[in-house]
Amino acid sequence: MITSALQNIGARALGVFESFGSASIFFAKIIAAVPRALTRPRLIVKEIYSVGVLSLTIIVVSGLFVGMVLGLQGYVTLVDFGAEESLGVVVAMTLVRELGPVVTALLFAGRAGSALAAEIGLMKATEQLSSMEMMAVDPIRRIITPRFIGGFISVPLLTAIFTAVGILGGRFVGVGMLGIDEGSYWSQMQANVDLIDDVANGMIKGVVFAVACVWIALYKGYSAIPTAEGISLATTHTVVNSALAVLGLDFVLTALMFGDL
Amino acid sequence: MEPIVQIRDLHFTRGTRKIFNGISLDIHAGQVTAFMGPSGTGKTTLLKLIGGQLRPEKGSVKVFGEYIHNVNQETLYSVRKKMGMLFQSGALLTDLNVFENVAFPLREHTQLPEQIIRDLVLLKLESVGLRGARKLMPSQLSGGMARRVALARAIVLDPSMIMYDEPFTGLDPITKGTIVTLIKELNESMGLTSVIVSHDVDETLSIADYIYVISEGEIVESGDPNNLSTSTSGWMQQFLKGLPDGPVPFHYPSEEFKSDLLVGR
Numbered sequence: 234m235i236t237s238a239l240q241n242i243g244a245r246a247l248g249v250f251e252s253f254g255s256a257s258i259f260f261a262k263i264i265a266a267v268p269r270a271l272t273r274p275r276l277i278v279k280e281i282y283s284v285g286v287l288s289l290t291i292i293v294v295s296g297l298f299v300g301m302v303l304g305l306q307g308y309v310t311l312v313d314f315g316a317e318e319s320l321g322v323v324v325a326m327t328l329v330r331e332l333g334p335v336v337t338a339l340l341f342a343g344r345a346g347s348a349l350a351a352e353i354g355l356m357k358a359t360e361q362l363s364s365m366e367m368m369a370v371d372p373i374r375r376i377i378t379p380r381f382i383g384g385f386i387s388v389p390l391l392t393a394i395f396t397a398v399g400i401l402g403g404r405f406v407g408v409g410m411l412g413i414d415e416g417s418y419w420s421q422m423q424a425n426v427d428l429i430d431d432v433a434n435g436m437i438k439g440v441v442f443a444v445a446c447v448w449i450a451l452y453k454g455y456s457a458i459p460t461a462e463g464i465s466l467a468t469t470h471t472v473v474n475s476a477l478a479v480l481g482l483d484f485v486l487t488a489l490m491f492g493d494l
Numbered sequence: 495m496e497p498i499v500q501i502r503d504l505h506f507t508r509g510t511r512k513i514f515n516g517i518s519l520d521i522h523a524g525q526v527t528a529f530m531g532p533s534g535t536g537k538t539t540l541l542k543l544i545g546g547q548l549r550p551e552k553g554s555v556k557v558f559g560e561y562i563h564n565v566n567q568e569t570l571y572s573v574r575k576k577m578g579m580l581f582q583s584g585a586l587l588t589d590l591n592v593f594e595n596v597a598f599p600l601r602e603h604t605q606l607p608e609q610i611i612r613d614l615v616l617l618k619l620e621s622v623g624l625r626g627a628r629k630l631m632p633s634q635l636s637g638g639m640a641r642r643v644a645l646a647r648a649i650v651l652d653p654s655m656i657m658y659d660e661p662f663t664g665l666d667p668i669t670k671g672t673i674v675t676l677i678k679e680l681n682e683s684m685g686l687t688s689v690i691v692s693h694d695v696d697e698t699l700s701i702a703d704y705i706y707v708i709s710e711g712e713i714v715e716s717g718d719p720n721n722l723s724t725s726t727s728g729w730m731q732q733f734l735k736g737l738p739d740g741p742v743p744f745h746y747p748s749e750e751f752k753s754d755l756l757v758g759r
Contacts, residue, residue: 370602
């Protein structure tokens, strides 16, 4: 009984390491294919449209609501201390440092990551990847890498858009509805948000989350079992693993950038 | 002349199931060679082994003079450029229209001017009778049309050998006849070597020059269509005539029916 339980744990652990090793080799192949993929910018632009531009609606709408909620919650808390004029800093700091990169990455994983995994999984199930192999075309170079670059470029840009729209949402509630002085909202933000410490670090998070989300989505699709159930599992795992990776990496990056751990 | 494909003592296992148990065979240039046998005997697996998509457990697969399972990616791809493969589903790229699907190998492997690519694609589409369908998307094609487009794509780089995976399955009689004619004509007019995997007896016998019949991991019969038709083997006759019971039993192995019904009474 105990032996079999230990065997099960061992087998699962081996499975996890094997899967991580195979995902790492997959990642190395993508990176090796990047220089050649860059010589065909049209393929990359198509993917930026597919994973980036088509994600704009959800990013803009979510950013607006998140900013509005932050404006409202921030005001309710700050007004007790007579510090409601600092609302702009609170909203901007929260969005630039944390919510912008994290929520964008989570939304990206749900909207574009799952679509990428399903698309690649279906291409595998319908033998499109095999047919490319047989035409002497490397699917990692032709299909996977342009999608990776497209996601890598799109997520930081979406993060910037999410943050900007969120700040406008906070302004709409704080200045437009709750009567905070517009000059204070913007000037305090300008004075306290640092380009390197806050904005650049937030964008670095966006880049790291982009790599994690796109890598997970592409790997899950590429390694999916080519059946309806296999593709369904791949999309589910993409969203779950991406969310966990983003939240875990966020803690590590926050500790490195802002923490005194 | 050395055969285009030489397979020697090929062993291959999938999971715990032995697919090939030491088969050896040759495929000669200019011929239509067919692999026949019941479903699940590994005919498609054999094509994948010839194409270098799978590695044998033991034995060798030599294609165009290269041991295809022991070469680097560059050599593998240069061998694959000499072969085309028609997948059972067609495997067309669903985000490209018919024209772009056929143009795909040309765009990937050549630097030809757009006008030449257009001419070549139209030529190949004309040869499969689908020049007029060039603007359609794969989702707008019937199964037979998709296979014809895939055939045009497979021949667009003028390969020396084409492998057909179940080219007749699921087609109506007219489309089936069209595919048979196309395979035959392309083989003759382009001087191709064709390898067909199929369990459609009549169609395969009508175009094959040489047939290997595979069952239970071994080659059970081989020869030209006339030899096979007159074979005295009970298994072969059951397969050719499509008889439900015989040496290949109708029933999956099980305990006696009566005792099974009486369980728990």
